[in-house]
Amino acid sequence: MAETTTRNHDEDTTAAPVVPTQTMDETSATIDPTEPAGLLPAPATPMPADTADATEEMSTGGPRPDGAAPPAFPIVGIGASAGGLAAFETFFSAIPRDVETGMAFVLVQHLAPDHKSILTELVKRYTRMRVQEVQDGMQVEPDCAYIIPPSHDMALLNGTLRLLEPTAPRGLRLPIDFFFRSLAQDQHERAICVVLSGTGSDGTLGARAIKGEGGLVIAQAPATAAYDGMPRSLIASGQADYVLPPAEMPAHLIAYAARAYAKPAGPVAPSAEPGTNSLAKICVLLRDRIHHDFSEYKETTLLRRIERRMALHRIDRHEDYVGYLRRDPTELDALFGDLLIGVTGFFRDPEAFAALEHEAIPDLFARKTPDAAIRIWVCGCSTGEEAYSIAILLCERMDILKQNFKVQIFATDIDPRAIERARTGLYPASIAADVPAARLARFFSEDEQGGYRIRKTVRDLLVFSEQNLVQDPPFSKMDLISCRNLLIYLNAGLQARLITLFHTALNPDGVLFLGTSETTGELPTLFTPLNRKWKIYTRQERPRGTLLRTGMPGDWLPARLQTRRAPNEPPTSPDPQQGKLDLRALTEQALLRHCAAAGILVNGRGDILHIYGRTGMYLEPAAGDAAMNILAMARDGLQRDLTTALHRAVTHREPVRRPGVRVKTNGDFQSIDLTVRPETGLGEGSLLSDVYLVVIEAAKPAAAPTTTAPTARGTGNADDENPRIAELEIELRAKEEYLQSTLEEMETSNEELKSTNEEMQSVNEEIQSTNEELETSKEELQSVNEELATVNAELQTKVADLSRANNDMNNLLAGTGVATLFVDHQLRITRFTPTATRLIKLIQSDVGRPVGDIVSNLVDYTDLTEDLRAVLSDLMLREHEVQTRQGGWFLMRMGPYRTLENVIEGAVITFVDISDRKRSEDEVRAAGVFAEAIVDAVREPMLVLDGDLRVFSANRAFYRHFRLEEADTRHRHLFALSHGRWDIPALRDLLRTIQTRGGSFEDFALEQDFPEIGPRSLRLNARRIDSGADRPGMILLALEDVTTAPPPPRGRRAD
Missing domain, CATH: 3.30.450.20 (PAS domain)
Structure with missing residues (x-):
């Protein structure tokens, strides 16, 4: 077991990505009988309560605030930049419409801050899921898609999306990394990230955080990306679990979720637990290939990481996974990478570093003179963030004291790639969230790669080296040892051995700095708490001449010289009583x-x-x-x-x-x-x-010699040879002294070469510093270019939509034959249809000219300009029937031109051809005149009743016979004429019957005393006249006066 269980993976690693695509059917494997079966130790003695309770919390990022439970479904963060729109379309189109994924999707894209995004409307076309733009405080729900709005950073807290104003400059913003980090901290192993098309490297660091929490990482296959910068950066970092085209991603996501998340959150039943033998075999395979022993790794974390790898390969049984490991050794490398839990950052737990700054560091300097060295060891330094954080605190303290001390910080880690990155001191722009602005400006410089580089004054304080904390010799005479969030992943036996090792490596009154969930365990007599809350301890001196038993193999010898414990041998427990x-x-x-x-x-x-x-x-x-x-x-x-x-x-x-x-x-x-x-x-x-x-x-x-020794010359005795031997010894010593002098000169030359190399490095750093401004400008331009590419993709889609809508409208107008003319607020022509040229003499160059300047083809209509101004003033519709010089008739309608936002932007004039209608009206009018002439020629009185039995018309014989005036008769109810003399129930019923059912009646006898003409006997004949399917029928009523006496003269009533 090595200290990189707490480190982050390198961003620039060149490890090939794992692209599992094959489903394992039966992979039964066997282990040689000679291989140890009981590698995993029995459950170790539990750590103290304050440590053990927090162990699992630390492995997944810490407890949730207010006891909020995480959502019971995975959340997929999808990051894209330039070219991402096409990838979004392909991705969501590939999600089966009849499948409930049970996942939420959050889309983060580089958007121009001053551009209104239409991404929400575009994504809605490709999926049946509910798609909405994020608002602050929106709760994430499964089978929904959420779109980041422009000019915002977005974070996830307890399953709730939070919008934040961006603080980084436009060219240095990394919204995808920002969201992925919060997704990892909030969802842990239920976090999934997908990196699609885009330039740059945004999303890589956030993906590393998700991978460190046990989540899933997917990258788009570069060959399918319009811009492959972001996917290639993620693949090169070694974090990608799948490298796939967007069309294949949903299927793998659904399959992975079905295995990785469809498990009970509580304790697993004993019958379902993997056998110790399987875990032991996996640890043996890891040890044989990686040369690191994971037998003292916490079993729960080991199982969680193994099962994540199993879900990636769609393997259900641990025994099958053992067989897969034996057949594919590269999977062992991938598993080893997963076991190296990566959680780090600058000033992680700021309050803990504040306690170290104010309670421990001042005492370190107080015990030292300026010419004495302050020695610090940072174990498991990963990519160097915490080591540099301590160096910054020391620099600030020296500034307060106004003295320069010799500071030596030894930062070690087992991963050479992490050490190499730590040596470069280059970190992404997202560290601005962890490093205060004042420290960022003072101890970092902006780098041409878009991030921040630690300044040389801080870098010179640190020495980075590769070291296995358990197997390699430790440093000694340390004033401070920082080993944060490493012990929680080890069992109690190894924890105790490392605590004893730290005690040995520290000077009297030295300081031990542990993680917030770690303690000194069962060896409290070795250290005294300096700050119990933030786990800062002071070394306690042992009685002189005693040493504690630690159970460490060897005496910090090189690994090849240590006496290794047999794989099935349980670790030795520390026994302070027997160890002195x-x-x-x-x-x-x-x-x-x-x-x-x-x-x-x-x-x-x-x-x-x-x-x-x-x-x-x-x-x-x-x-x-x-x-x-x-x-x-x-x-x-x-x-x-x-x-x-x-x-x-x-x-x-x-x-x-x-x-x-x-x-x-x-x-x-x-x-x-x-x-x-x-x-x-x-x-x-x-x-x-x-x-x-x-x-x-x-x-x-x-x-004294007892025999004579032969000489080279065959003569002389031993006494003769003694002076010669002494002479040779003197000569030999002289040569040895010369050799020693030569070695010292060579060492001096080496030191000079090292000094020259450092000077060259300094010159190189100055050259790099000279290029910083240009590179920063380049990065900003690149960011703006990405935003423009995204906007351009959206606009191209919008242009295609507008072109299609314009074609539809043109075909619609052409198909209806309606002449249409559009004008703006100044009555300038903006657009017209070809048919409009028949009414107003228009050519294409007339667009933009005032409509009043155009010659009209209309007869007797000169109020076009005035009517349009009236429409724009009161927004009321206006209609006129107008005639062309060729004799055609048109219905001209004028109304306001309204946008989708109900904004008036001019007026629209339409001309509907009503020539046929006008001709029909003339024909009807002529027919009516002709019919009236015929009716008037008939001598018998006649009436035409409408649907309400009102008088529609009457002939002259009716008015003359009943001595009524036309003005008092037309449009009056029949039964109201002659003071109600026509209101006879039988007549009313007959008229209603033929009106509703049709038909006629004849010879209806009516005798009545009319006020104007006296008593008369009448015969009535009636027939319904059908005028059309949609209009009520009229009734033609003919009257025949059969009275023997003629009616009295006009003005005189008969007796």
């Missing part, structure tokens, strides 16, 4: 066994653990920072032999003896015998399980 060892007693016991005059107990790196006897003749303090390291303290003549002997003892685990080593003491050389021996029996299972005893004793005098 008396180093003095152990050293004395070892020396007694070897009868040594002086002895030094060291670890594999040469750090001195205990000294026995007088060693001043062999060791002396080294210049510079104080360091209790035997290799640094060895006197001239001893260092080389001691280094090689210790290295051989560590490497081969065997005693090494170097007799006759000459050590320079008090200006003269003294011969000693050097022995380095591994002492493996001093404390099994503790930090002393691998230590080394260095024994230094005076060289023993050479024994």
Whole structure:
């Protein structure tokens, strides 16, 4: 297990994206019998309540405010820029119309701030889902689509969309990243993001946040994108789970959601839990390929990440996934990437950094002099945000003190790609949300790539290096160690070992800075809380000469030299009561066994653990920072032999003896015998399980020879050879000194080369700084270009719609034959139809001219201009029947021209040809005159009654016979004439009957005393006259006077 469980993935990684497209049917796999089955440890001792309760919260971004529950459905964020409109159309058209997806879709596109977007109307055409533009506070619902409005940033909080005024400059806005980050924080593993066509890299960092929370990331296949910048950036970052054309995305989304989210949120039933054997096999496969052991990773997080990968590949059983891993080792790399949970940022938990700034950092400087170094170790630094945050706090403190201190910040991580990005110090513009404006301006500079680059004054304080926190040697003599949000992903046993390691690496009163959900666990005696809420601790000093058992493998040796625990061996639990060892007693016991005059107990790196006897003749303090390291303290003549002997003892685990080593003491050389021996029996299972005893004793005098040794010349004895041997030894030492001098000169040259390289880097940074303004302008222009491309795509769609509508209208007007003329407020002609030229002499060049200046073809109508002004004034319709010089008749209608927004923008004049109607009216009028002439020629009285039985007309015989006036008779009710003498019920019934049913009646006898003519006997004949299907029929009523006496003369009533 390594510290990158808390890191973010690199943005610039070149790992190939995972594009799973195959459904696994049966992938039964077997594991070799030799492979360990019980790799996963039993559930570890739980962490303290304040840590354990928050563990899962931290792994998913923290608890929700006010206890609000997340929506029980996934939310899909879709980001696009230039060329995104076509991708939206394809994406939504591919969603089956008869399927409820159960997902909400939120569309974020780069929009021009001063342009009204029509994206909502366009998307509605392609889907049956409810599509609406977002308003602040809108609750997200499944099977709905939401569109971001222009000139806003958008965030998601507890399933509610919030609109924010953008704070970043127009060219540096990243609305897609902004929304994706909030989506990840709010929805965690239910967050899904899709990156479609667009230029630049907006969406990549937000996708990394979603991937870190266990969500799904999809990128559009670059070949199908109009602009492939955004999809390519996401693919290059290694975050994409699928790379697909938009038409294939909905099917994969629906299939993934069916497996990943269709599971109960509560505890899984025991029968449904994956077997420990499957998890153990997965961990073995990871260890064999990645060389990292995940057996001490928290099982719940491990399962969640594994099941996410299973859903991507549509695999239902853990055993099948094991088989898939064995057949496709690249999936192991992808799983490893998923297990490296990425959650980081500048000044993450601002209140925690404020507590560090005010409560811990001042004491660090108070204990140091300006020439002393302040050493800080940031474990699991990921891409460097938190390490740079601490460096900024130190710079601000030095400014307050107005003193410069030597600051060394060692930032380590297991991922070389993350370390490389941290070294560049380049971060996206979205960090402006985390870094206050004053700090942003002071410690960062705008980069040509559109983000911010850490300034050199801060960068020079940090050293980034690749390190496995568990396996590699730790740093020592630290004043501050920051290890935030790493321990929560490890089980309790490994947590305790790391806490003990931090205690060993810290100076007395050193500070340990943990995450908000972490504590020192079951080792509270090692640290005292400085700020309990924000988990800042101060190191407690142990009694001198004691060391705690940690269960760490080896003694911080290189990984290849450590004694690894067997895969099925449970981790050693720390036991403080058994872990204290008396180093003095152990050293004395070892020396007694070897009868040594002086002895030094060291670890594999040469750090001195205990000294026995007088060693001043062999060791002396080294210049510079104080360091209790035997290799640094060895006197001239001893260092080389001691280094090689210790290295051989560590490497081969065997005693090494170097007799006759000459050590320079008090200006003269003294011969000693050097022995380095591994002492493996001093404390099994503790930090002393691998230590080394260095024994230094005076060289023993050479024994007198008993035989004569042959010489090269075959003559002489041993006494003759001794001077020669001494001479050769002197010559050898001279050569060794020359070699040492040469090595020192080479080291000096290397230092000079390093200095030259740093100067070149400084020059390069200055050149880059010179290009910043140009690159910033380029980025702004690129952003404006993207917005223009988006607007252009919308306008092209709108132009197509308008063209289609214009064609429809032209064909409609041409088909109806209605002459139409459009004028504006100034009565200037704006448009006319071809048929209008028959009435008003118009040509195409007349558009824009006042309508009153055009010669009309109308007869006796000169009020066109006045009528149009009246229409624009009172907005009332006006009609006139007008005649052309050729004799044609037209109904001219004038009315206001209204837009869709009900705005009056002129007037419209239509001419409907009514020539046929006018001819018909003339014919009807002539026929009526002709009929009236015939009726008037008849001698008997006759009446024509309308549908209400009123007198429509009467002939002259009727008026003459009954002595009535036409003005008093026409349009009056029949039954009201002659003072009601015609109001006879039987007659009324007969007339109503023939009016409704048709037909006629004859010889209806009527005797009545009429006031004007006296008593008369009449015979009535009636017949209905049908005038058309839509008009009530009329009745022709003929009267015959059968009275014997003639009526009295006019003016005299008969008796």
